[in-house]
Amino acid sequence: xxxxxxRDGKPFDPMEPWRGMRDIYMDTWGKTMVDMVNSxxxxxxxxxxxxxxxxxxxxxxxxxxxxxxxxxxHLAMPSRADVVSIAERMTNIEMRLDDLDAKLxxxxxxxxxxxxxxxxxxxxxxxxxxxxxxxxxKQVKRGRK
Numbered sequence: 001x002x003x004x005x006x007r008d009g010k011p012f013d014p015m016e017p018w019r020g021m022r023d024i025y026m027d028t029w030g031k032t033m034v035d036m037v038n039s040x041x042x043x044x045x046x047x048x049x050x051x052x053x054x055x056x057x058x059x060x061x062x063x064x065x066x067x068x069x070x071x072x073x074h075l076a077m078p079s080r081a082d083v084v085s086i087a088e089r090m091t092n093i094e095m096r097l098d099d100l101d102a103k104l105x106x107x108x109x110x111x112x113x114x115x116x117x118x119x120x121x122x123x124x125x126x127x128x129x130x131x132x133x134x135x136x137x138k139q140v141k142r143g144r145k
Contacts, residue, residue, distance in 0.1 A: 072079050
């Protein structure tokens with residue numbers, strides 16, 4: 001039995017009208033929801049519900065947080081506050097190291113500038129003999145015995 005093609009050589013699909021109605025329904029419903037969600041009344045209602053939820057759940061959150069802190073303490077594991085504190089300290093150390101690195105770069109640059117100009121004068125000037133220091137003398141000088 002051959003199927004009778006309708007439009008464009010496609011066979012008749014009895015579900016096609018339902019799909020069309022569904023698409024129109026979903027588009028209409030989507031536009032209505034967008035209009036409703038973008039209204040001031042919806043924003044106020046959502047804000048009131050969120051505020052009441054946070055107010056009611058605050059004691060439960062605090063109890064859970066205390067229990068979690070005790071559990072982590074018993075397991076010898078860091079809490080969130082401990083990790084945040086360590087992260088802040090590490091950031092502070094990193095910033096100080098960056099500052100020291102910049103200062104050292106500046107010192108090296110100044111030494112290079114100062115060392116490049118008077119080299120011609122150094123070659124003609126007599127060099128002083130260095131005083132030999134023993135290890136024992138260095139230790140005494142540093143305060144060790």
